[in-house]
Amino acid sequence: MHTLDFKKLSLREINKTLQGSDNNSSFTIKNPKGSHALAAGINKKIDVKVLGSVGYYCAGMNKKSSIKIEGSAGPGLGENMMSGNIHVTGDVSQYAGASGHGGNILVEGNASSRCGISMKGIDIVIKGNVGHMSAFMAQKGTLVIFGDAGHALGDSIYEANIYIAGKVSSLGADCVEKKMTKKHIINLKNILSNANLTDDNLGRFKRFGSSRSLYNFKVDNAKI
Amino acid sequence: MCGIVGLFSKKEVISSNLGLHLSKMLESMSDRGPDSAGLAIYGKPTARKTKIMVQSQAPETDFKRLKKFLLSKKSLPFDLKIHSTHAVIKLDIKNKDLVTGFIKNTFPNLRILSVGKKMEIYKEVGKPVEVVKRFSIHKMQGSHGIGHTRMATESAVTTLGAHPFSTGEDQCLVHNGSLSNHNSLRRELIRKDMIFETENDSEVAASFITDKMKCGQSLKEALESALIELDGFFTFVVGTENGFGVLRDPIACKPAVLAETSDYVAFGSEYRALTSLPNIEKARVWEPEPATVYFWGH
Secondary structure, three states: OEEEEOOOOOHHHHHHHHHOOOOOOEEEEEOOOOOOOOOOOOEOOOEEEEEOOEOOOOOOOOEOOEEEEEOOEOOOOOOOOOOOEEEEOOOEOOOOOOOOOOOEEEEOOOEOOOOOOOOEEEEEEEOOOEOOOOOOOOOEEEEEEOOOEOOOEOOOOOOOEEEEOOOEOOEOOOEEEEOOOHHHHHHHHHHHHHOOOOOOOHHHOEEEEEOOOOOOOOHHHHOO | OOEEEEEEEOOHHHHOOHHHHHHHHHHOOHHHOOOEEEEEEEOOOOOOEEEEEEEOOOHHHHHHHHHHHHHHOOOOOEEEEEEOOEEEEEEEHHHHHHHHHHHHHHOOOOEEEEEEOOEEEEEEEOOHHHHHHHHOHHHOOOOEEEEEEEOOOOOOOOOOOOOOEEEEOOEEEEEEEEEOOHHHHHHHHHHOOOOOOOOOHHHHHHHHHHHHHHOOOOHHHHHHHHHHHOOEEEEEEEEOOOEEEEEEOOOOOOOOEEEEOOOEEEEEOOHHHHOOOOOHHHOEEEOOOOOOOEEEEO
């Protein structure tokens, strides 16, 4: 276990150390104080624990690594993540997991607007609420919400799945409620299990996805 | 971008160091906007007195002339304190209109930044660290204050283009974002006799809120009107005699973080702005909801 402290090292030095480390190493990062782009661009199977809150673009483009933030995260957490996992004990700001291709994000608190925007295969689990326009143009992957969702959930969604236990303020264009079958319960259970979560009452979750009515050009929509 | 901060004190321990806390908060936001910076500090009022803040490009000659002019007027007690390019004129409330009239008519080179019993505004071109040092903001005390560091998008980088904007007594506003209907709103407000000093969109927002409050709306109602009539992106922090309010537009892409402890309520564009505050690790920290008015008052 290595300790990297912002009181002694710069952001660049810390990120360089993380990016250049050997697989299976572990790091604890102290005093991040809202720093931007911490632990971005890691392409190693390492464990990173951050003690405190982080700012913009933490763990962006993450590949393989496992990152735990004991605090909250600013906008753009895990943007364009490819694999690995991110666990935030507090809240996350706007567009967490945006355009993520793989891996998973677990947030114990709330996520604000545009969570999972344009997601492309990532699984995102939010224990609290999500803000407006979450899963906007989501293409692949899953967004699980234990709390409530803000307005325009799943606007212009493609083939991603949304599971939500709480209330939905409103659905976005082309997003509809879909049947929760046994297959989907198993899918949800697996996603929660990947995030080390268990839940005895998965039956309370509703499923939302695309009605696919925006997929093809309709001449009727072109009438002036 | 732009960076905004605000601090509302609940205890003397914060009030006595308000300027120092706000300075650190604003300096931490420097890379969100290096063009100009400004702060509004609400200090202790003096009974039956008000303060006029004026700014000059040639303070040495202008303020000397102003002082001489005011001394020549009989039965017009006043106190004039110079802080770099700014001067605070403290005078009896009953003489306020007379003196603002003198300044406007006799000293066209002086710019009136604000009028109010508690509020003092300090703003200049330059980075927060320079502005704080120029006016010794870190030594100031007060019940609450707001600050702004600017990355200019809508109008020129000038002292008057810097925030906070004050368009009413003890009222001021800082803005992160940009408004798209400010020209048409400005024309409407000019017809209602509101006066504009700049081409800046944020000045229109400040003026809009002042106008609504003049028409009898509370700050909360005025901010709710702003949600309907202002088109564009905004996170506002609005200072009044008693406290400050926070409002984000419904899309809410301009960032905002609030923190509250038993000693203070703090606002920052980012969490970084709050990390220098005492006991921040124990504070309740959250992101204000879109299209929702928040206010803390004394």
